[in-house]
Amino acid sequence: MPAAQIPTPNTDAIAHYLREACKADTAQVAPLALLSGGAIQQNWQLTVTIVGSSLDGEHTWVLRTDAPATVASSLPRSREFDIIRFAHARGLLAPKPLLLCEDVAVIGRPFFVMEKLPGIAAGHKVVRLDVDRRALARELALAAARIHAIRPPLADLPFLKTFLARDVIAACRSYLDTLDEPHPVLEWGLRWCERRAPDDEETTFVHRDFRTGNYLVHEGKLAGLLDWEFAALGNPLEDIGWICAKCWCFRHEHHIVGGMADLDDFIPAYEAASGRKVPRDALRYWQVMAHIRWAIIALQQAQRHLSSVEPSLELALTGKIVAELEWEVLQLTDRDT
Amino acid sequence: MNDHPTPLELIHIANATLAAEVLPGARPDQLYPLRMIVNALGIAARELEAHDKDIADETRGLNLLYNDNKNLDAIGVRNRRFARDIRHGVFESDIAREAQLRQHLIVVARRKLAAAYPKGLQSPGEKV
Numbered sequence: 518m519p520a521a522q523i524p525t526p527n528t529d530a531i532a533h534y535l536r537e538a539c540k541a542d543t544a545q546v547a548p549l550a551l552l553s554g555g556a557i558q559q560n561w562q563l564t565v566t567i568v569g570s571s572l573d574g575e576h577t578w579v580l581r582t583d584a585p586a587t588v589a590s591s592l593p594r595s596r597e598f599d600i601i602r603f604a605h606a607r608g609l610l611a612p613k614p615l616l617l618c619e620d621v622a623v624i625g626r627p628f629f630v631m632e633k634l635p636g637i638a639a640g641h642k643v644v645r646l647d648v649d650r651r652a653l654a655r656e657l658a659l660a661a662a663r664i665h666a667i668r669p670p671l672a673d674l675p676f677l678k679t680f681l682a683r684d685v686i687a688a689c690r691s692y693l694d695t696l697d698e699p700h701p702v703l704e705w706g707l708r709w710c711e712r713r714a715p716d717d718e719e720t721t722f723v724h725r726d727f728r729t730g731n732y733l734v735h736e737g738k739l740a741g742l743l744d745w746e747f748a749a750l751g752n753p754l755e756d757i758g759w760i761c762a763k764c765w766c767f768r769h770e771h772h773i774v775g776g777m778a779d780l781d782d783f784i785p786a787y788e789a790a791s792g793r794k795v796p797r798d799a800l801r802y803w804q805v806m807a808h809i810r811w812a813i814i815a816l817q818q819a820q821r822h823l824s825s826v827e828p829s830l831e832l833a834l835t836g837k838i839v840a841e842l843e844w845e846v847l848q849l850t851d852r853d854t
Numbered sequence: 855m856n857d858h859p860t861p862l863e864l865i866h867i868a869n870a871t872l873a874a875e876v877l878p879g880a881r882p883d884q885l886y887p888l889r890m891i892v893n894a895l896g897i898a899a900r901e902l903e904a905h906d907k908d909i910a911d912e913t914r915g916l917n918l919l920y921n922d923n924k925n926l927d928a929i930g931v932r933n934r935r936f937a938r939d940i941r942h943g944v945f946e947s948d949i950a951r952e953a954q955l956r957q958h959l960i961v962v963a964r965r966k967l968a969a970a971y972p973k974g975l976q977s978p979g980e981k982v
Binding site: 690 | 893
């Protein structure tokens with residue numbers, strides 16, 4: 518089974534589409550470059566020169582489209598486009614969305630085009646940046662608080678699902694039930710979460726992939742939030758546990774907040790900005806859940822390879838990350854059994 | 855029966871050759887896929903090396919938990935039942951049994967991590 522080559526979208530087809538969509542006389546597209554990140558979707562740098570339209574000039578945009586195989590919990594591009602439009606309009610540091618193309622005849626898959634924000638997103642680079650980590654942690658805390666200040670109902674995003682703790686557990690179990698091989702440690706972690714699930718949960722807009730690797734740092738400042746494909750309504754502390762999970766530290770777990778900062782740099786700032794307390798037990802609960810949910814996504818990533826739709830060594834190796842995640846679930850929960 | 859080298863011996867020498875002769879002269883764009891290949895071969899070798907002992911340990915742990923004396927063959931079926939029982943709280947009737955369950959899971963998780971990412975066993979997870 519040869520590894521799948523990532524198919525580069527056809528630049529002529531994109532140029533034709535952009536000329537029509539921008540009502541331009543001409544649209545020239547330079548060869549596309551695959552950008553880092555986008556574990557499930559693909560992000561391509563799109564350099565385009567437009568003539569004869571209100572968008573005249575050279576632009577550097579991002580074309581975002583599905584990978585050949587995707588995972589079920591990831592929203593379709595049209596829905597993500599709506600979420601980014603919503604988030605951008607609300608000042609949540611999302612890139613400005615520009616165009617949505619659902620016609621699969623253009624490049625074979627739906628895609629959207631958005632502005633390209635400046636900065637570095639790749640997690641292994643971000644954790645090595647020489648920046649004021651405390652200041653960046655405060656910016657991240659503020660960004661999270663702004664997202665979590667938005668409460669349902671959201672008339673602009675009627676398709677959003679709600680994922681409170683028990684919903685997350687049910688979704689994880691539902692996926693495990695589709696697999697041939699059992700996962701006792703993940704089942705144990707889910708049972709641990711079920712027995713400790715909060716009785717009463719706040720529900721807000723949540724990013725659900727709020728972590729290092731999905732934000733941009735430019736000149737030491739937070740410059741953007743990316744990858745809104747998992748956004749939903751849910752418990753705001755899920756986002757906090759997610760960015761404070763060891764699995765998103767990129768081997769810099771001495772800075773537990775995304776490999777960038779310490780809890781004392783982040784949690785008090787979040788509490789002050791959101792007016793919401795983050796009890797340590799609740800944080801640990803959502804850290805455990807974060808490792809389980811990432812393990813489920815890692816299993817889904819491995820299935821993309823195993824299904825033969827998208828043969829990939831990277832996806833295959835992602836399945837082996839589950840061992841680390843299971844180990845961390847057991848480490849995090851070793852105080853109360 | 856096949857001749858030597860065994861699959862494991864072949865993986866070891868293939869990986870060593872890759873690391874010693876190919877990686878140092880690789881172009882920058884080849885480094886990431888080459889490192890993935892080295893990593894994949896390393897995991898495969900460690901899993902093969904430990905396979906028989908791992909299955910024996912896992913079977914012994916399940917036999918203890920279920921007060922059984924089953925052989926190694928049934929491990930797949932038994933683990934499916936085991937996962938289902940965990941979900942339904944079967945081991946939560948008393949503290950001792952729950953502790954036994956957790957101990958078994960630690961053994962299973964440790965051996966998986968020892969194959970997938972041995973460095974992960976060297977540093978304790980940071981806790982809040």
